[in-house]
Amino acid sequence: MTIATLHDLHRPLGSTGLTVSPLGLGTVKIGRDQGVKYPNGFQIPGDDEARMLLRQARELGINLIDTAPAYGRSEERLGPLLRGQRKDWVIVSKVGEEFADGLSRHDFSAAHTRMSVERSLQRLETDFIDLILVHSDGNDLAILEHEEVYATLAALKAEGKIRGFGFSGKTVEGGLKALEQGDCAMVTYNLNEQNEKAVIDYAAARGKAILVKKALASGHVCLSPGVDPVRASFELLFTQPGVASAIVGTINPLHLAHNVATAAQVLRGH
Template sequence: MLKQNPIGQTGINVSALGLGTVKLGRDQGVKYPSSFTIPDDKAAASLISQAKDLGINLIDTAPAYGNSEERLGTLLKGQRNDWVICSKVGEEFRNGDSFFDFTPEHTRFSVERSLLYLNTDHIDLLLVHSDGNDIDIINRYGILDVLADLKQEGLIRGFGMSTKTVEGGLLAAEKSDCVMVTYNLNHLEEEPVIDYCLQNDKGVLLKKALASGHIAVDSDNSDPVQASMDFIFAHPGVSSAIVGTINPKHLQNNVDNAISALSRLS
């Protein structure tokens, strides 16, 4: 089974792999190497059940993932306590286009809407979905302070930011419980953020650990997924890596490779 790691001092433990759900709700404007069909409810429920059986307890969603949150509200009915739900604020997706709103008013509205869609009274981890202007978002809108207030109110258990710059990642880590960064064999630039989080007891979630599937397609490595898992889990600051597959065989393979990588480190 997959090991679990703590998210800072939140009391939340997450599996080393998390299940990303953009492909459950959105197939437009995504950057995967091949097209895909959004799975129906039966296939989606089967995938979620498989993930749980494999030891995954972290599920990642966002308002920007189409109707992912709404679908999860139904798909996770009766099993809320089995999952750590991570959602986001800041990015919206409507009529095929993304746009951003980081104002305090929209942030609170977005969280309340996510609670409704997800059919829950709290969200475990809530991240700011950055547009790339990390520092400006934090300083101009005070958005992490808004999330701290929502945590005090009990609507969220932990919070942070999905960042795109080293400077933004470091500031977000300083002001919150966790960060989500890009880290893979082809993208090492944000490693200083992971180093900081390790030294300061902050959680780290990885996005694009397999470069949105491109590593498996473009790599010259004979086993690029295993090489990727070996690489990302070699850093002790990594709490969990989000994998967004909707292919049951790929999900099984990802978990097997993660367990193999982690077993060699123990």
């Protein structure tokens, strides 16, 4: 039996010129275990475990990795863990949210945005980051219209420090506004929450990129007996032409393999 992989199912990330696997690996769980919204507790994996998970993801055809300063030690751990593999990965990180001592705080100023990206470059041990998203606090339109973060990201893109930028928000209005000037919107879209579908449709019509967060509702999806929630989730997602990739934040190798096999089946129409 051949193992299902995503190697031949990579697709364009909007018009950025990047191609990404239809599933991306979210890395909040390798850096942070406080204040996270998962149904079950978990232990942050050690270096060997994390290294094996990254190797497994790569072997299964995943090339997209999602991190953020707000994910505790995620970025600084990924730097050493990904040494020598930069060409194998499309790296997405964020700006705007800091997490320390169990609390989040937000800063969307030009100075903080630039500092944050420079720090991410150092932590991730790279000269450029493929995509930086604004980590919204929920006031999406206010951030885009009155803060300096988006203009600063456009400047960092022009300088070659990032290849693309976008917005991880919480509202339809924010997602639409973010795509006017940005390359990508990260939206919540799953079996429980579909109110950001308008953003996906807008992106599809304009060649912009969509990344989906909480694709499996952070593990909270409940369906009738006998229905695989992962398959049902991916059937919903991958019928949307605008969706480039769904971020799945598992640290369980069996879950990762199941997610990949299921996504491959759905995408191949089996």
